[in-house]
Amino acid sequence: MSNGPEKQDWRTRLVSWVDGDREPKDQSLFVMEQRHRRRFLPTEEEHERREKTRLHRFFNWYPVAAVFIALTLVTVLLGTVLQMPLFGQESNPINNEVAEHYLEHGEEDTGSSNAVTAMILSYRGFDTLGESCVLFLAVTSVMMLLLKDGEDEDGKLARRSAREADQEEHGDIILKRTAWVLTPFIFLFAIYVLLNGETSPGGGFSGGTILGAGLILFSSAFGQRNVRVIMDRKTYSFIRTFGLMLYALLYGAYIFFGANGLPNYLAGMALLIDLAVGLVVACTIYGFYALFSTGEI
Amino acid sequence: MRPLVENFPFFCIFLAIVAGILSATLCHGRVAYGLTLASNAVIAVLSAYTLGYVCTTGESFVYTMGRFTAPFGNAIRCGPLQAMMALVFTLVMATSLIGGQRDLFHDVARSRQPFYFTMVDLLEASLLALVYTDDVFTGYVFIEISTIAACALVMAKDTGPNLIATVRYLFMSLLGSGLFLIGLTILNSITGYLLMPPLAQAVAALWESGSYLVPLTVSVGLIVAGLGIKSAMFPFHMWLPDAHGGATTTSSAILSGLVLKGYIMLMMTMMVRVFSMDLMEELGVTDVMLAFGLLGMIFGSLGALREYHIKRMLAYSSVAQIGYIFMGLGVGSTEGVVASCFHVLVHACCKPLLFLCAGRLSAVSGHHRSLKNLRGSAYRDLVAGLGFTVGALSMIGIPLLGGFVSKLYFANASLLTNKTAVVLLTIALSTVLNALYYIPALLGIWVKPAPEETAIVVADATAEELAFDRSFTAAALVLMAAIFVLGIFYHPITDVIELGVRHF
Numbered sequence: 001m002s003n004g005p006e007k008q009d010w011r012t013r014l015v016s017w018v019d020g021d022r023e024p025k026d027q028s029l030f031v032m033e034q035r036h037r038r039r040f041l042p043t044e045e046e047h048e049r050r051e052k053t054r055l056h057r058f059f060n061w062y063p064v065a066a067v068f069i070a071l072t073l074v075t076v077l078l079g080t081v082l083q084m085p086l087f088g089q090e091s092n093p094i095n096n097e098v099a100e101h102y103l104e105h106g107e108e109d110t111g112s113s114n115a116v117t118a119m120i121l122s123y124r125g126f127d128t129l130g131e132s133c134v135l136f137l138a139v140t141s142v143m144m145l146l147l148k149d150g151e152d153e154d155g156k157l158a159r160r161s162a163r164e165a166d167q168e169e170h171g172d173i174i175l176k177r178t179a180w181v182l183t184p185f186i187f188l189f190a191i192y193v194l195l196n197g198e199t200s201p202g203g204g205f206s207g208g209t210i211l212g213a214g215l216i217l218f219s220s221a222f223g224q225r226n227v228r229v230i231m232d233r234k235t236y237s238f239i240r241t242f243g244l245m246l247y248a249l250l251y252g253a254y255i256f257f258g259a260n261g262l263p264n265y266l267a268g269m270a271l272l273i274d275l276a277v278g279l280v281v282a283c284t285i286y287g288f289y290a291l292f293s294t295g296e297i
Numbered sequence: 298m299r300p301l302v303e304n305f306p307f308f309c310i311f312l313a314i315v316a317g318i319l320s321a322t323l324c325h326g327r328v329a330y331g332l333t334l335a336s337n338a339v340i341a342v343l344s345a346y347t348l349g350y351v352c353t354t355g356e357s358f359v360y361t362m363g364r365f366t367a368p369f370g371n372a373i374r375c376g377p378l379q380a381m382m383a384l385v386f387t388l389v390m391a392t393s394l395i396g397g398q399r400d401l402f403h404d405v406a407r408s409r410q411p412f413y414f415t416m417v418d419l420l421e422a423s424l425l426a427l428v429y430t431d432d433v434f435t436g437y438v439f440i441e442i443s444t445i446a447a448c449a450l451v452m453a454k455d456t457g458p459n460l461i462a463t464v465r466y467l468f469m470s471l472l473g474s475g476l477f478l479i480g481l482t483i484l485n486s487i488t489g490y491l492l493m494p495p496l497a498q499a500v501a502a503l504w505e506s507g508s509y510l511v512p513l514t515v516s517v518g519l520i521v522a523g524l525g526i527k528s529a530m531f532p533f534h535m536w537l538p539d540a541h542g543g544a545t546t547t548s549s550a551i552l553s554g555l556v557l558k559g560y561i562m563l564m565m566t567m568m569v570r571v572f573s574m575d576l577m578e579e580l581g582v583t584d585v586m587l588a589f590g591l592l593g594m595i596f597g598s599l600g601a602l603r604e605y606h607i608k609r610m611l612a613y614s615s616v617a618q619i620g621y622i623f624m625g626l627g628v629g630s631t632e633g634v635v636a637s638c639f640h641v642l643v644h645a646c647c648k649p650l651l652f653l654c655a656g657r658l659s660a661v662s663g664h665h666r667s668l669k670n671l672r673g674s675a676y677r678d679l680v681a682g683l684g685f686t687v688g689a690l691s692m693i694g695i696p697l698l699g700g701f702v703s704k705l706y707f708a709n710a711s712l713l714t715n716k717t718a719v720v721l722l723t724i725a726l727s728t729v730l731n732a733l734y735y736i737p738a739l740l741g742i743w744v745k746p747a748p749e750e751t752a753i754v755v756a757d758a759t760a761e762e763l764a765f766d767r768s769f770t771a772a773a774l775v776l777m778a779a780i781f782v783l784g785i786f787y788h789p790i791t792d793v794i795e796l797g798v799r800h801f
Contacts, residue, residue, distance in 0.1 A: 080483060084512050093486070094486055123363070123369055126363070140415055144453065147408070147409075241318055252315075260299055261298055264364065
């Protein structure tokens with residue numbers, strides 16, 4: 001083909017234009033002629049230097065901007081608070097029929113004399129299910145980030161476990177003795193709070209937190225190895241998912257019955273839901289502690 | 298006893314949550330992947346059925362979550378618009394998962410794969426809940442879920458830059474959620490409600506009586522700003538290119554195509570159902586949105602022009618496209634909202650297609666990302682090249698493709714207002730800018746470089762990566778078909794949107 005080389009030439013010119021390389025001479029306008037070749041791969045030092053100047057420039061204006069934004073927001077919010085209804089006044093908009101209904105009819109509607117429990121488990125239970133999912137997700141994402149996955153990257157794992165062996169058991173005798181005495185009572189109290197959410201202050205969230213705190217105390221005094229005797233990784237995952245699954249299934253059935261006007265078959269479910277929420281919360285609290293301290297459960 | 302079909306929106310949310318919990322118990326990523334796809338398929342069927350039902354009745358229905366009716370218990374509300382969004386979001390989610398499958402199992406460590414699908418499932422649940430919710434606090438709870446899940450999707454491919462991008466994304470997201478929550482508490486303390494219908498009445502009464510004007514204004518501002526930060530409205534978009542550009546293909550597609558849209562749908566619901574467009578206009582919120590939208594359209598494109606990393610270029614282009622949506626809301630008319638909803642659909646199909654194709658093109662070029670190294674890559678996977686072309690042309694706004702129709706609707710919506718000139722001129726300028734970075738990219742992937750250069754690039758790719766990718770091809774073909782449908786047979790879709798906006 002006679003136009004073969006010419007076509008090739010046209011193509012290379014187009015390609016170099018697409019890449020942002022220097023414009024081919026015969027077509028170039030005067031400005032393009034002077035343009036430098038775009039550098040795709042700056043050398044490492046060059047790159048580092050550029051990053052440093054960028055960071056430097058950033059830190060020059062960052063404090064000014066941050067203070068300015070924070071002050072503006074503070075002014076706006078304080079100004080708003082001055083205009084808002086005064087705290088605790090009877091005529092406030094929040095003292096409307098909703099709050100009245102929760103307090104007056106809470107017990108007959110839901111069967112729990114604790115108004116907070118009635119609200120979080122029955123009236124606005126879907127939000128609580130969402131919040132439990134948030135806790136579940138938070139631990140799952142920390143597990144994704146920190147859990148050791150068995151692949152030893154350049155001996156990191158070995159060094160880490162050597163360090164852990166030192167920390168495994170706390171040497172302090174006061175801590176050990178106190179934990180030895182207190183842990184059973186903390187667990188007992190946690191179970192009490194968990195099971196009495198309907199009638200007294202407490203419930204799944206507070207009970208679960210106490211349970212988790214007890215586990216943390218035990219594991220910080222006696223080392224995680226001893227916790228693993230009663231709860232290894234598999235048991236932990238099982239309890240965690242079992243709690244949320246139980247909650248989701250019970251609550252799903254509850255929503256279905258309620259929305260379709262079917263009789264309320266699940267009158268006594270508050271106890272089970274409290275238990276399920278408690279398991280989720282306890283696992284969240286302990287999971288954070290274990291994952292952030294050793295990266296294992 | 299209500300008709301069974303009215304339970305379907307709740308079943309969908311619930312199914313996604315259960316699938317997420319189940320995925321966390323599985324040991325194998327492949328099994329969790331199958332479970333996620335199965336649950337998405339069921340959700341899609343249920344949503345399609347719901348859509349048919351609400352379109353025949355022509356009305357929305359409220360579904361109480363439990364025994365207690367509004368204003369005491371939680372509720373969700375489903376109309377034609379909500380059902381359609383749920384259907385499209387689910388289908389796009391499944392397609393993104395299928396299309397990016399090979400990259401996904403390559404980039405995410407084996408022990409983390411089940412967790413990845415937990416995140417995807419709960420993200421699906423939160424998207425559905427954000428679309429369907431009739432309760433502002435439920436909206437907040439599911440914003441939290443999608444924040445965590447979205448950050449985890451970026452983090453799943455744990456390279457250094459990705460972790461930094463995740464931290465940035467997390468900070469900006471939390472700032473957004475925080476502002477939204479402060480806005481809600483202020484709103485609750487001056488109205489006393491959380492459910493949307495009584496809240497709307499209370500807001501209207503406050504506006505009429507003129508009491509608590511400052512707190513009302515501030516709370517509207519905080520809610521819009523909070524959701525704006527989370528959906529990458531123009532001056533708050535700095536986190537987006539790193540987070541979306543660095544993640545694995547499926548994550549980028551889901552984050553760009555869907556997660557941003559969930560927040561936008563909640564913002565639309567708040568604007569239309571709770572505050573009403575008239576109030577937004579009188580407070581001047583729509584003008585601010587219009588200004589940010591227009592600026593976003595220009596600066597997003599300018600940002601994309603500077604990039605030579607293909608996925609970061611696409612991420613900047615998302616900023617511009619989000620600008621279009623806010624421009625539609627900022628016009629302040631029903632037509633503007635309809636145009637924005639249509640653009641949500643178009644972008645939800647287009648951007649995942651572009652990300653999937655970009656991921657595939659870079660996979661056949663040894664995972665190089667710069668446009669220079671992608672030269673001629675379209676010939677190594679024709680479908681990826683075609684998909685990228687269709688997506689890019691739709692973004693520019695070529696007739697017969699979805700992007701053209703949404704630009705037409707935006708232009709139409711602006712005609713009835715006094716902002717016609719600025720909107721039309723910015724659309725024109727933005728179209729030119731879009732063309733300026735998409736056309737060189739298209740030429741780049743379609744023009745064959747010298748054989749020796751190709752050899753250097755291909756040497757980095759394994760035979761496995763060069764092999765035909767069936768699942769990607771299927772996903773790309775589906776999304777391409779969707780873009781053509783949105784561009785040619787758009788009338789039934791816009792009819793449904795108009796019906797939905799009337800019964801928001």
